[in-house]
Amino acid sequence: MSPAFRSNLLQIGLPVILALGLFMPDWAIFLGIISLAKGLVVLGLMLLWRTGLVSFGQGLFYGAGAYMVGILPQYLPITDALLLVLISAVAAGFLAFALGFLLRRYREIFFAMLCLAFSMIFFGILVKSESLGSTDGFNVVETSYLGFVPEEPIVMQRMLYITAAVVAWFACLFVNRYLGSTMGRLSRAIKDNELRVEYLGFSAKRAVHFKIVIAGTMAGAGGALAAIAIGHVDPEMVWWIQSGEFVFVTILSGVGNVIAPLLGSVVFEILRTFAIEYAPQAWQFVVGGCLLAVIMFLPGGLWSLIERSKEGKDDGNSSR
């Protein structure tokens, strides 16, 4: 894929998703918000994936962002959606920064398991917290948009959609920039041979730490957006099945481009919704079958379809 095409896609990206928001039917708006929110988490996972790291505990940061949205307005008079999302993202980023000191020392299965362990500790704490509703969770207060509280619920939804679109677009731009930078390009190098990276004069640990923080921050933003959209937070957002879903969507999307996680996330949500409608007792089977099909026939994820159609080459993995 040519860099020109990629940057074109990014430039037109925001107007396209915003325009979609105006024309989408009511039911699709919510699906759109959730897809964008989860897409943010997957974007972070993509970053780690390119470095050869898989986190089975990304639900930790997703849930941390969500719980921030739930708890913060109870103590501070903040109801602005964008502000809440930013604060939650920063908080999740700090959490990732703190845990990063330990996480950055591990690779492969040990990294994955340590992430899982941290997320399950957080899950355990939440389940034990009766004041936070234990496993039932609690409702999130109504949010405002730049001082404006829409009367009509559907206007509210569309405002949130716009917020999510703007946040996701900035995240994509940032990650795209980062991947083009020296530190970003180190991802592949760390994956291939960490020792050589060290000989080049870079600290692989520091690079990994930075990626953990970016991924955590974006997951926090995603969790915050999801919490506002759903209007409810509970520990299931932190549970390993949620973390597994993010990894699932990463595989489904492919890691070829920063747009891929968002697209993959949309496809996943639509797929699941219709699977539930048509096979209420076997929808997991349908979703699992699709993952299997993607792994077997599209090892580069759904993105490789777009890549191939653009350039007509039969290579599943993008170089960058």
Add this chain to the structure above:
Amino acid sequence: MSIKNLLRGTSVAACLVAGAMTAISGAAQAQEKLKVGVVGFYTGAAAGPFGIPARNAAELMVEAINAGNVPAPYNTKGAGGMEIEAVYIDESGGTTKQVTEYRNMVQRQGVDAVIGYISSGSCLAVAPVAEELKTFTILFDCGTPRIFEDADYQYVFRTSAHATMDSVGAARYIATKFGDTKTYQGINQNYAWGQDSWRDFDLAMQSVLPGSEAAEPLWPKIFQGQYGAEISRLSVSPPEVLHTSFWGGDLESFILQSSARSLHKRTKMLLTTGESVTQRLGRKLPDGVIIGARGPYGILAKETELSKWLSQTFADRFGTKPTFPSYHMAQAFIAMKIAYDNAAAASGGSKPSVDDVAAGLRHKTFEAFGTTIDMKLGKGQQAITPTAYGIAKWDSDTGEQTITDVVTYPAECVNPPAGVNSVDWIKGGMQGAKC
């Protein structure tokens, strides 16, 4: 195009085709039909004990109401004259999914009303969305009292009593039947349902039997399945009464594992949802355990025309007797029929507005299957019902589970009065209870 490419294309296309199809077909619907979303756990651990019995009851009720086969006074056809069409949606997959699917049902599939939700987490998450979308919604089974105590709703109802009743009823039964109890202990799943159940039971025991003392409760995690360590610990110093709010597979495992080690002979076991496993366990349920049904349902149900009809038609069709989730579902359908019938009478034939429908159920009292339902709490949105506890006894002659020493408590004896927070009510010594 090579075979491999073809396969790639088709595998992905197959995943997406289903999606495109409904986007087109979703909108069409006839005016006289009442489209109802019916949500419950149709997969996963809660499907066997709760979801499937509830779904069976829903299928039965949809057909019976449409045909006008439910006994009087519900023997008119349809709800508000409209034929009911049910859409079944699985509750598994977490609250994000529940909210997504709720919106899909209403905004895309054009569902008029929703009956559903077994998990309290689902109920808490979905209620504000139902209110936002102004959709008539009946929560049929979930337990937490927080739904109508933390917020006010116009279009959300719950036609079963909340979980406070289960624990208060259990404590009252111990006081009535085993008034000299000195020690009790709890073994409950470590999540909201188990924590709330134990808290309420413990507080209620302190209120009805102030001299008794609780031993350190045990908190195995949910779906643990293996209780060897817990049973050993309970066997070493058994309490007089052992309270558990276990359900489904966990309850079955615990009963089987503990009865193999004769724990039921050393302690009085009190199973607040015990009735839901009576049909599955059969004679493996040891005699002498105290069982509840989250209301007077199943073998604890009062014999009425309606309850006999439900029990009989359900058993004829599904080969097993209905358990309390089936009763919860069936009475939610009756409530919906009443709401639409009343609304249709008020609006004079045309499809009634959601405000009329909600007004048709608010503050109403009606007879369901073996119990009276009084929409008394939460400004007329939350039901109170009587409850009953009894002692299980296997009848080897008929091969059926029977129940002895049944005590039924009136609704106002085991439910808080309107406007009072449940936990505060129990803590305050259950003021205003009419027993």
